Amino acid sequence: MTDPVAARQAAKAAERERLTRARERRESRGPSGVSGFVQRKWRWLxxxxxxxxxxxxxxxxxxxxxxxxEPERAVLTQALEGDPDRENLLPAVRTALRLRPPESVLGHMRSLWATGVRWLNEGGLERCRLLCSTAPGLDLMSSRSQAVSGGPAFSLFATAATRGAIPVPNRFLGELLTWAPLPVIDDLIDHGGLLAEDAPWTARDEQEGRYLRARLVPEKVTAGEAGLLGWQAYLRRQSFLRGETLIRQEPDDVWDLLYDVVMEGDVAAIDALDAALPRTQQIELRDLKSGALSGQWPPKMTEDRGLWRLMARLWQPRETVDAGRSPFYALVALNRSYELVRAGELEAAAQQAHSLTRGGGSGRKVPSELMQEACAVAAYASAGRSEHLDSTARRDKLLDLAEEYAERAAELGGSVAERNLRIFRTWRETRKNDRGPFNNPFLDIGLDHAADGWEARCREVFRQYEGDAKAQSGLNMAEERIRRALQDEAGWDVFYQVPLDRSRYVMPSQVPRLLVPPLEALPRRIAVTSGGELEAIRARAAVELLDDFRTSAPHLDRHGSTR
Structure with missing residues (x-):
């Protein structure tokens, strides 16, 4: 309802004004007041x-x-002289009041009501009772008043007094939208009494129209208009959708959390994001988390590249991934094969890479750039495994397979793949007793090819291998190979390089479709209807009461009852 404190203050002020006028009238008339003879004449009205x-x-x-x-003036003057015309006075009063401003009409209606003058018909009396009430909101919501209706201004008064709980009839909306106070329009929006199809912004000025469109049709508001409104929720959503860097809020809002979880893959913030998302997106996030237990997601998720980074962080596959299921699974499979290489699990790496080179069990086509990377990994893993075999036949079979993979990678183009093929063939053609290890020493110590910080990494791994002389010996050999390569004119190019292109392994960081909350309407910004605004509406409604004037005055008998 309208602010009860403001409403009561306005009503009390109006009552004080009425009492002041009444006192002034009594004082101006002197101690005698109105004579009994005159009062008896007025009782007939x-x-x-x-x-x-x-x-x-x-x-x-x-x-x-x-x-x-002049006709009405004569009737009113006659009444002032103590001889009111019972037949013509009320029509004359109605005509005279129509010429007065609404505030004056309201003041006189209050005075008449307070002193028991009932010159209105039955419907008008009910409306007058509510207009003169000091707590109209409560009175309007009572069962007695719920059936009371009136003209446009009275309907708006009922809406304003009840904070939109009583809607404005549709037939009055067009007329009222041009002058209704903005807080009352906001009340109607809050209670569903005003919808987008009513287009209230067309009846308001540019600034208010912009605000009302943001309240009812936010999707039709431009970024420039949102900026004029200072609508941060809209602007931050647009910035997120464009992939722009967001200025963090304190505390984090849903866009900060979406950026952390989806764009950066920070799974530590996933519960906070779950709490911040609307219900629909919250369900999608929970389905995504559930799918990570088995690596099974519906196509709508695996096709949303904006979710890949989060899905890959949540899912840690322990079995061979079917790379042919979709591009997402292919990228996961490629990363898994490379991580297995760095972990020294060459057989598992070869098996995973093989799933990529054959398109997976589903037979779907794997992107060519991922296919090339998988061939390079498979060649590396096969060559590395061959060094641990004693059987010449089995060793040659693996080397043949490695060369086949290296050739396939080179056929797909690129100087790195071609150099890898040359390195492999040179190494294979060298007598076994004269050639060194085939493996890349950077990968042996758990780093990417040609990564910085290898010396610190060697010291760290050496401490981890404390007590394992064989492992420490292998580490020393890898470090020595790196140092020799530094002195070689070819540098790091003496080693077989995997990955061919590191960027192909990176999960995309882009805006997801499924987890982005829809644009919500601008929350209400306008304060509740003030006492002054309610009084202005009340005054307009009082003018409508003039249509409810009786054509003939009621007669009071000697007991004071109306006849």
């Missing part, structure tokens, strides 16, 4: 008691002084 007569006389004096048409 439904005016009982000196206060009621004074209220009516005040109304008549003001309207006559303000100017009225």
């Amino acid at each position: 439904g005016v009982g008691g000196s206060d009621a007569v004074e209220a009516v006389l005040s109304l008549l004096k003001e309207t006559v002084a303000a100017g009225v048409p």
Whole structure:
């Protein structure tokens, strides 16, 4: 409902003003007041008691002084002289009040109501009772008042007094939207009494129209308009969708958390994101987490490249991945094969790479750049495995397979793949007793090819191998090979290089489709209807009461009841 404190203050102020006017009238008339003879005449017009007569006389004096048409002026003057015309007075009063400003009409209606003058028909009396109430919101919500209706201004008053709980009839909306206070329009929006199809922004100025469109049709608001509104939720959403760097909020909002979890793959923030997402996106996130247990996701998720980084972080496959299921699974399979190489598990790496080179069990085509990388990994793993075999036949079979893979990689183009093929053939053609290890020493110590910091890494791994003389010996050999390569003119190019292109292994960092919350309407920014705004609406509604004037005045008998 309308702010009850403001409403009561406005009503009390109006009542104080009425009492002040009544006191001034009594003082100006002297101690005698209205004579009993005059009061008896007025009783025939439904005016009982000196206060009621004074209220009516005040109304008549003001309207006559303000100017009225001559026929009505004559009737009003006759009444002021103590001889009211029972047949013509009420129509004349109605005509005279129509010429007064709404605030004056409301003041006189309050005075008449307070002194018991009932010059309105039955419907008008109910509306007048509510307009003169000091707590109209409560009265309007009572069962007695729920059936009360009226004109446009009264309907708006009912809406304003109840904070939108009582809607405005559709037939009045077009007229009221041009002048209704913005807080009342906001009340209607909050309660669903005003919808997008009503297009209230067309009846308001540019600034208010922009605000109302953001409230009702946010998808039609431009970024420039959102900037004028200072609508940060809209602007941050747009920045996220464009992949721009966001200025972090304190505390983190949903866009900060989406960036951390989806774009950066920070799974530590996934629970906070779950709590911040709307229900629909929350369900999608939970389905994604559930799928990570087995690596099984619906196509809509595996096709959303913006989710790949998060899915890859959540899923740690322990078995061979079917690379042919989709490009996502192919990329996961490629990364798994490379990680197995760095871990020294060459047989598992070869098996995983083989799934890529054959398109996986599903027979779907693997992207050519991933196929080339898989061939390079498979060649490396096969050659490395051959060094641990005693059987010449088995060793030659693996070397033949490694050469086949290296050739396939070279056929797909690229100087690195071609150099790898030359390195492999040179190494294979060298007598076994004269050639060194085939493996890349950087990969042996768990680093990418040609990575910086290899010396510190060697010291770290050496400490880890403390007590394992064989492992430390192998580490020393790898370090020595790196140092010799530094002195060689070819540098790191003397080693078989995997990956061919490291960027092919990177999970894409882009905006996901499934987890982005929809654009929500701008939250309400306008304060509740003030007491002054409610009074202005009340005054307009009081003018509508003039249509409810009776054509003939009621008669009070000697007991004060109306006839």
